[in-house]
Amino acid sequence: MATKIHRDIPVGAVLLIFSTIALYFARGIKGEAKVVPMALTILMIVCALVIIFNGIRATNTCHGEYDYKMKLGEGRNAFIFMGFIIIYYLAFRYISYWIATPLFMVFAQKHLKVKSWKVNLAITVIYTVFCYIMFVVVLKLPIYKIGILGKYFRFT
Amino acid sequence: MMGQLGAALAYFASLEVLIGLAIGVIGGMIIGIIPGLGPSVGIALLIPISFSMSPTAALVMMTAMYTTGVYGGSITAVLCHTPGTAASAATTMDGYELTKQGRGMEAITVVTVASVFGGIVGAVCLILFAPMLGKISLMFSCLEYFLVACFGILVVSGLTGENRAKGIFSALLGLLIGCVGMDKISGVPRFTFGQLWLEDGLDSTPILIGLFSISQVLILVDNLLSGRGSTIVDDPAAGLQGKRWEKGNTGLLAPTMVRSSIVGAFIGFIPAAGCSIAAWISYSIAKRTSRHPEEYGHGSLVGIAASEAANNAACGGAMIPLFTLGIPGSPVTAILYGALLMHGLQPGSGLFTGEKAVMTYAIFLGFLFANVLMGIIGVTMAKQMARICLVPNSVLVPIIVALACIGTYALSNSMEEVVIMLVFGVLGYLMKVLGFEPAPLVLGVVLADILEANFRRALIMAIPKGGLWNYFLTRPVSMIIVAIIVIFALVPVLKRFFIKTEES
Numbered sequence: 001m002a003t004k005i006h007r008d009i010p011v012g013a014v015l016l017i018f019s020t021i022a023l024y025f026a027r028g029i030k031g032e033a034k035v036v037p038m039a040l041t042i043l044m045i046v047c048a049l050v051i052i053f054n055g056i057r058a059t060n061t062c063h064g065e066y067d068y069k070m071k072l073g074e075g076r077n078a079f080i081f082m083g084f085i086i087i088y089y090l091a092f093r094y095i096s097y098w099i100a101t102p103l104f105m106v107f108a109q110k111h112l113k114v115k116s117w118k119v120n121l122a123i124t125v126i127y128t129v130f131c132y133i134m135f136v137v138v139l140k141l142p143i144y145k146i147g148i149l150g151k152y153f154r155f156t
Numbered sequence: 157m158m159g160q161l162g163a164a165l166a167y168f169a170s171l172e173v174l175i176g177l178a179i180g181v182i183g184g185m186i187i188g189i190i191p192g193l194g195p196s197v198g199i200a201l202l203i204p205i206s207f208s209m210s211p212t213a214a215l216v217m218m219t220a221m222y223t224t225g226v227y228g229g230s231i232t233a234v235l236c237h238t239p240g241t242a243a244s245a246a247t248t249m250d251g252y253e254l255t256k257q258g259r260g261m262e263a264i265t266v267v268t269v270a271s272v273f274g275g276i277v278g279a280v281c282l283i284l285f286a287p288m289l290g291k292i293s294l295m296f297s298c299l300e301y302f303l304v305a306c307f308g309i310l311v312v313s314g315l316t317g318e319n320r321a322k323g324i325f326s327a328l329l330g331l332l333i334g335c336v337g338m339d340k341i342s343g344v345p346r347f348t349f350g351q352l353w354l355e356d357g358l359d360s361t362p363i364l365i366g367l368f369s370i371s372q373v374l375i376l377v378d379n380l381l382s383g384r385g386s387t388i389v390d391d392p393a394a395g396l397q398g399k400r401w402e403k404g405n406t407g408l409l410a411p412t413m414v415r416s417s418i419v420g421a422f423i424g425f426i427p428a429a430g431c432s433i434a435a436w437i438s439y440s441i442a443k444r445t446s447r448h449p450e451e452y453g454h455g456s457l458v459g460i461a462a463s464e465a466a467n468n469a470a471c472g473g474a475m476i477p478l479f480t481l482g483i484p485g486s487p488v489t490a491i492l493y494g495a496l497l498m499h500g501l502q503p504g505s506g507l508f509t510g511e512k513a514v515m516t517y518a519i520f521l522g523f524l525f526a527n528v529l530m531g532i533i534g535v536t537m538a539k540q541m542a543r544i545c546l547v548p549n550s551v552l553v554p555i556i557v558a559l560a561c562i563g564t565y566a567l568s569n570s571m572e573e574v575v576i577m578l579v580f581g582v583l584g585y586l587m588k589v590l591g592f593e594p595a596p597l598v599l600g601v602v603l604a605d606i607l608e609a610n611f612r613r614a615l616i617m618a619i620p621k622g623g624l625w626n627y628f629l630t631r632p633v634s635m636i637i638v639a640i641i642v643i644f645a646l647v648p649v650l651k652r653f654f655i656k657t658e659e660s
Contacts, residue, residue, distance in 0.1 A: 011590050015325060022332065022347075029346050033339035036608045037346060040332045047325040054321060070375075070589040077381040078374035078585060085370070085557055089578060092561060093571050101562075105554045112380055112550035123551055131562060134190075139201060141566050 004064040007072075008055030012048050019044035084108055096147035102128050157517075161283070164517035167212050168525070176213035177522055180220025181529045187221065188228020191365045191556075192563030194241040195225030196487045203495055211499035212515050216522030218495055222488055223278075223471045223523065224530045226431055227271045230464055234263045235544045236388070236556060237372035242360050243431035243470075245598050246439040246463035248368055253455035258389050258398060260542035265400040266457050267464050268534030270413050274465035275527030277417035278424065278472020282479075283520045287508055289473075290480025293425050295633045298613035303637040304426055305607040308433050308599065310645060311440040317453075317593040326587070327596035333358055334604020341612045353572045360432075360601045362564045362577040367594040369560050370581025375588065376549045388552070389545040400538055409461040412442050420466030424473020427485030431467040431474070432602050438466030444647045472523065479503055479516065 019041050026037035058066070084104070091100035105124040114120045135141040136155045144154035167173050180202075187198035198221045206214035229240025234251030247267065254263035281289065309327070316323020336347045337357025348354040379385040416438035423434040442462035443452045452459045475492070477483040482503035484490035496503055507516045544552070564577045584594050618627035628634050 030344045031342055033342050033344040033346055037335045040328050044325060044328045047321050050321040072589050075378055078378045081377040101558050108554035109550055112553060114550045127555055135562060142569055
């Protein structure tokens with residue numbers, strides 16, 4: 001059976017590709033301004049190679065039994081929640097913070113298993129009112145400029 | 157000077173000054189707690205309020221907000237892994253670990269005591285040595301700023317974690333991210349891909365919030381939904397059972413607090429260095445000189461005392477070149493500079509002679525009292541603040557996300573900053589999963605500008621002197637900094653040598 005490779009090998013390979021692309025763009029910078037970015041990207045390439053080398057060494061010594069503290073494959077929940085955050089961001093940007101936030105709070109809490117609707121709604125209302133007072137009334141933040149419904153939440 | 161200090165005390169009989177002090181302290185703590193809103197935003201918001209106030213009351217209020225804003229940022233750093241400002245990032249590493257162990261109350265108390273101690277040392281330096289230290293700060297130029305940044309880079313070696321190559325890669329990536337935007341010397345755009353909003357470069361605050369706060373939120377979600385923990389603290393039943401202050405803490409923390417406060421005040425008065433670099437350097441010094449460096453990053457009280465004493469001492473230090481020379485070394489002091497001018501106070505020797513000297517010393521005393529008041533509130537509220545760690549993650553997580561989004565937007569009223577924060581949130585999560593430390597990346601971003609721009613300026617300034625080496629030989633301060641860097645680099649080697657000698 002083929003030995004499973006240590007994850008530092010593919011990770012190092014991705015970093016190597018990233019650093020090489022960054023070096024390509026750094027070369028395109030005009031004049032002296034390119035010196036530091038180029039030096040940094042070259043050093044990043046060296047580090048990526050060291051990471052790959054360490055991965056190969058770990059593959060040879062551990063024979064497929066690795067003790068990872070966290071695994072990417074187990075992060076499905078985190079990525080689903082990141083999806084929630086991205087939808088929230090889009091709603092914040094294109095609708096309004098004061099519409100997006102209560103909806104996000106309610107659905108996120110439900111997703112994260114807050115069973116009581118009363119608690120869920122109470123927290124959502126308290127947070128939204130607190131933030132409105134803090135950011136709109138006190139700090140006069142121009143959040144009303146964001147989103148098509150933002151103007152309806154302007155404090156005069 | 158004692159007579160002027162005595163006269164300055166009389167200002168505190170005024171209700172207006174006392175109200176200004178209270179607003180500054182409480183407002184600063186609240187502003188600092190909200191991710192993205194640091195003391196610079198808070199002080200800028202106070203400017204229109206302070207129009208009708210007396211100069212003393214206005215400046216007391218603003219300087220109080222400066223120091224307490226830095227402290228406020230550390231509270232969320234400890235309790236929610238969400239540093240309010242870049243100055244609190246170093247505190248996150250050990251503070252959050254202590255909270256997870258159910259020692260949040262003790263961590264908050266140590267943060268408070270160290271911050272107050274550092275703040276008082278900074279204030280004392282400001283009161284006693286401002287004119288003298290102001291002259292010394294004039295001896296610093298591009299080459300010295302560059303060398304201080306090099307000192308900061310050396311700190312990375314202590315933050316790389318288990319895999320040094322990954323840690324160094326993080327730092328290099330941070331430095332590269334710091335290169336994004338218009339080049340400060342030649343005006344050439346770098347890595348902007350034609351996007352106008354990238355030409356100013358990337359602010360470190362959204363990066364910081366993303367890397368620390370959003371990435372931690374994703375980890376909390378992961379743990380919550382896979383049944384590995386419903387609160388931040390590992391054992392909720394023991395969450396608030398710890399003491400505020402253990403018996404041996406005074407002896408354990410006092411030497412670190414004294415050293416870090418002096419280092420912090422010194423770094424603070426170097427224009428462009430700032431509170432965050434002071435905190436990282438002090439943390440690194442504490443780790444390098446510790447008998448138990450392995451405890452750092454796993455809940456070391458000494459670690460949080462080091463960074464907290466330094467960042468608050470740096471606030472006092474940063475005001476020295478501001479008041480004595482009119483040199484604002486950071487965005488916060490630049491806003492304070494504007495406030496001084498607005499109230500008819502021209503920074504320079506004029507502020508330390510005649511009638512204005514009494515007013516100046518009243519502002520410095522206000523800064524000192526702000527630290528004391530902050531300590532009283534902080535210690536009193538430690539238990540209540542530590543309760544945050546008992547709030548279920550299912551409630552805490554959406555609040556942190558919503559607050560991080562609006563706080564980041566508030567930074568410069570820009571949705572692009574929110575995008576940057578989210579991108580770095582995902583990056584931070586991936587980094588943690590794959591064994592990369594985010595701290596060197598943050599430090600790289602903070603140092604990039606100081607490092608490169610000052611090195612290139614130093615090269616330009618060295619041309620008439622016959623090259624960089626000859627220029628270096630004419631700068632005694634540079635030589636002293638290089639000597640300190642060499643000693644700092646040799647500390648672990650010397651320590652290992654002495655331990656081996658003791659063992660043999």
